[in-house]
Amino acid sequence: MKSPSSSLKVLVLAAALAAPAQSALAWGASGHRMIGVLGASTLPEDVPAFVRSPYGVAAIGEYAREPDRWKGSGKVHDHDRDAAHFLDLDDEGRMFGGPKFTVETLPATRADYATALRAVGQDEWKAGYLPYAMIDGYQQLVKDFTYWRVLVAAEKQTTDAQKKAWYAADLKRREELLLRDLGVWAHYIGDGSQPLHMSVHYNGWGDYPNPNGYTQSRGTHGAFEGPLVKAVAKDDEVKALMPALRDCACSYETRMVGYLTTTWKLTEPLYKLEKSGGMVATDPRAKAFVDERLAAGAAELRDMVAMAWKASADGKIGYRPEISVADVESGKADPWNDLFGKD
Template sequence: MKRLAIAAAALALVAVAAPAVQVDAWGNTGHRLIGVAAMRGLPDDVPAFLKTPGAIADVGELAREPDRWKGAGQPHDRERDTAHFIDLDDNGHVFDQRGMTLAELPRLKSEYDAALTRAGLDVDDAGYLPYAMIDAWQNLGRDFAYWRVLNAAEKRETNLERQAWYRADRIRREALILRDIGVMGHYVGDGSQPHHTTIHFNGWGDFPNPEGFTNSRQTHAAFEGAFTGRVARLDAIEAAMPASNVEGFDPKARMTTYLTTTVGTVVPFYRLEKAGGFAEGDARGAAFATERLGAGAGELRDWIIASWRASATAQIGWPAVKVAEVEAGTADPWIAMVGED
């Protein structure tokens, strides 16, 4: 709950006496650029509509959506705001030594919540970003599986009324895919921001501080908002994206590696801040932000690719049909798609 009342603004520094507001990871500029760079980096084997300028721009805007949901009221805000982060301690445990490591996270979020409660911790303090990322990836996989079936059925259907329904539903599904990529992109993007993976999320905090790191309550927003908005450039982010790697993709293992890498940048961030690296004109801060944005964009690109490729072996609808059989022309998906009732 402490995180959800950070006295900072996402796009600009605020005076200490200003009212407390919530912080949005990366601000608008960072999330837009992560979404756009990821989409521009997709390979040719994804559906062609994903590579259109309109789709790329839409994902850039939709990557901001989970921040724009805020303020809807309760229980909406309390349940969703903690999806944006996970607070790991200096040894990689959720919140403190009572929590589990990323590799030890249970399969279900309900199990995670229960384990934290048994340990005397609160999920509102700890956050549940890993589950938000994996849930969004699985949801996108459903989208892609349905799109594959609709696309194949539309091309083969000879009944004009059914063909028209397939076409209309494919178009609806394409809009939904862009929305769901945007939502997933937001959480994956949050995972590249150091402050969204650490107990030191807004200044070092009330912890041993032998290196004398800042305790400014403006640290978080100053970095991800005004600073990033000033220095971030799409071409530099694209150049910083790591090479694609989706071999043997497993979302939990990939999340663990990704967030472990990010939390490893927390101390370097604070050392750089102490050395003045985020002052205007200092190239070190710009390089740090660009590397983190590039990491987020590259990760999002790979999560999209992996979701698309995994959807080829899925089955959808009821009664269930296999995507591969519909694409091969050996199964009729009509009843599974439209329903018997």
């Protein structure tokens, strides 16, 4: 019998340390869980310990599957959310015939993106809006970490027993919410490492010029990201391929566009691999391709979480006026009204 994978070991350990939860042992479930677990378990030590704990790592791995488990909730729900998983870039690097996918030409908001697509007779539901799902998730995580920093400081500083108790309880709520937000966001980062989530050629080459005779099979996408991953990918081998932590010293948008562009450029190499007969579990080229993409997703998750944690040190909470993490930590500002509520 094979020994259990490291992600399964994390799940078993977490179950022993916390309330039991259902787990499924199946980019399908296996790929997203692996990216979540490996990304979270390799975070730098300055990221709060609850995120890096066995429970936190296991939770992030399971939540990383959540957006796929939402599917089938209903027409309104699915129609709004399904397009968050992909971005259809054409062979010229345009977003479904719309603007070029560069930092300079990326519309500032999803509404601006929808307007740009309508100008060329397209819409975001067909084109996908993965970059905006990633930006949204990053900004949410920065805010979650900001509140966490403020709550930690407030609980330490107050001498009021009732306030201290409320801060402690709200900190626990924030940690659970943060793991959920981080894990769901991890799904979209994982989608961004899968070339077929970044191209108009997402499931067979499609109705486009095809001089190289690439497959038109509508089973291409599912076979690659599901059964193939489950057959060949192992946690320790993927982890060994993860590059070292990298601080790009750039905006999140710059980092995100670079990451997704790298993935998009691997679309044709994937089709070449399939054409040569190499996209099968018994071919080492398939394993090398799958492992590298999973490692890229896990490393990007790790690096982007570290980026969000660092950014939260300069974060603010409240509304007119806002108060900063630094002012709360130094004792200059009392966050009670902004945390508990002014009304």
